[in-house]
Amino acid sequence: MTTAILSQVAELPTLPTPKLKAMWRELTGTEPPPYNRTFLVKRLAYRIQELAFGGLSAQAERRLDDLVDELDGKKKPKPKDMTAPIVGTKLIREWQGVLQEVTALADGFEWQGRRYQSLSAVARAITGTRWNGPLFFGLRKHGKLEASR
Structure with a gap:
């Protein structure tokens, strides 16, 4: 100044x-x-x-x-990301004959004792290729939210 x-x-x-x-x-x-x-x-x-x-x-x-x-009240708040699981949720997916278990945290996800910022990062670590995390773990079907949510 x-x-x-x-x-x-x-x-x-x-x-x-x-x-x-x-x-x-x-x-x-x-x-x-x-x-x-x-x-x-x-x-x-x-x-x-x-x-x-x-x-x-x-x-x-x-x-x-x-x-x-x-x-x-003139504008509605942005909707919450419905693909984000509730903290503590366990996501289980079988990949090449091995069960993979991921835990949702407040600030990311945990898989095999390591923390990740996104489900996509976990899916990449599991598969070795780029994946849409919510799609990989069955939270989405072909880009759309599951009807049960």
């Missing part, structure tokens, strides 16, 4: 409320909200830095807008 910006932000808590409100009008072009001093100081500190260094990325703004829409 440059010294001028840092000193401007550091000075904010010492300024009287009328001066903070005047700064608000100058920096935002709108009337200040009727909130307390602490709110004005924090928002002005952000605005000063935003003007000096730039604001949120377009991607971050879109994500925040999506979250607000979800909270307001």
Whole structure:
């Protein structure tokens, strides 16, 4: 942070409320909200830095807008991945005459004492080739979810 910006932000808590409100009008072009001093100081500190260094990325703004829409009920949340088994679920598959048992963890899967990030990684370790993990373990049939789920 440059010294001028840092000193401007550091000075904010010492300024009287009328001066903070005047700064608000100058920096935002709108009337200040009727909130307390602490709110004005924090928002002005952000605005000063935003003007000096730039604001949120377009991607971050879109994500925040999506979250607000979800909270307001304007947009439905994304559905949960129905192929992900519940933590503790044992997936059993026979491969070339050998039973393979995989345990679902909160952050991945365990097979033969080793942790994997995805079912596809486990399927690759078992077969030696690339597989769609949910398809390999029977959670999907030809790209579609099983009807029983």
